Amino acid sequence: MITLIGKQLAKKGQEFVFLGPAPECDDCRFKSSCIGSLEKNRKYVITEVRDNEQKCPIHGEGAVVPVEVDRAQIDILTDSKNIFEGSTFTFNAVDCDEECEFHDLCFPEGLVENDKCIVLNHEGKHNDCKKGYKLNKLTLGFVI
Numbered sequence: 001m002i003t004l005i006g007k008q009l010a011k012k013g014q015e016f017v018f019l020g021p022a023p024e025c026d027d028c029r030f031k032s033s034c035i036g037s038l039e040k041n042r043k044y045v046i047t048e049v050r051d052n053e054q055k056c057p058i059h060g061e062g063a064v065v066p067v068e069v070d071r072a073q074i075d076i077l078t079d080s081k082n083i084f085e086g087s088t089f090t091f092n093a094v095d096c097d098e099e100c101e102f103h104d105l106c107f108p109e110g111l112v113e114n115d116k117c118i119v120l121n122h123e124g125k126h127n128d129c130k131k132g133y134k135l136n137k138l139t140l141g142f143v144i
Contacts, residue, residue: 004034005046005067006059014046015072017109022058030054034064043110045072071142077105077126077135085122091115091140098130105137118142 009016018038025031038044048068056064080089091111096103111117121139129135 001037001070002033002050002066002068003038003044004030004054004056004064006056007053007061007063007065008059010046010049010065010067012046012049015043016046017041017043024058028056030056030064033066038069041110041112043072043074043108044069072110073120074108074110074140075105076108076111076138076140077102077129078138079133079135083119083122083136083138085119087119088116089119091117094131094133094135096131096133100130102126102128106135111140 005016018035018040020040021031021035025035028034046067047070050066050068053063053065055062058064076091077094078089078091079094080092083089092113093107096106118141119138120141123137123139126135126137
């Protein structure tokens with residue numbers, strides 16, 4: 001899909017989480033091509049940068065460029081069972097209130113409860129959970 005992003009951020013491989021439109025976007029003539037195809041709180045990766053700069057008051061450099069994006073891969077820790085590469089499962093975050101170094105992997109940006117996910121890589125067991133959960137470290141593909 002194609003969207004617009006700040007000129008300085010427009011680099012192939014750059015990842016971002018779309019947090020929603022700014023109020024200034026409401027009356028912008030580029031709104032549908034810029035944010036129309038993005039889902040709030042989803043993680044994307046830029047796959048191609050195009051030429052054709054447009055003015056934009058939101059970005060510090062005052063300009064955006066068109067980019068092609070896909071859903072980004074997401075690394076997670078999960079206690080889901082019977083997971084293997086190529087399998088699908090429904091994401092549900094573990095019940096945890098610890099603020100440990102692995103918190104962002106247990107509660108990754110870009111996923112929401114009950115998302116159906118595809119396992120691209122099963123990196124094995126993770127045994128360093130402060131709560132004692134038996135976790136698997138996974139890389140997920142796009143949400144289906």
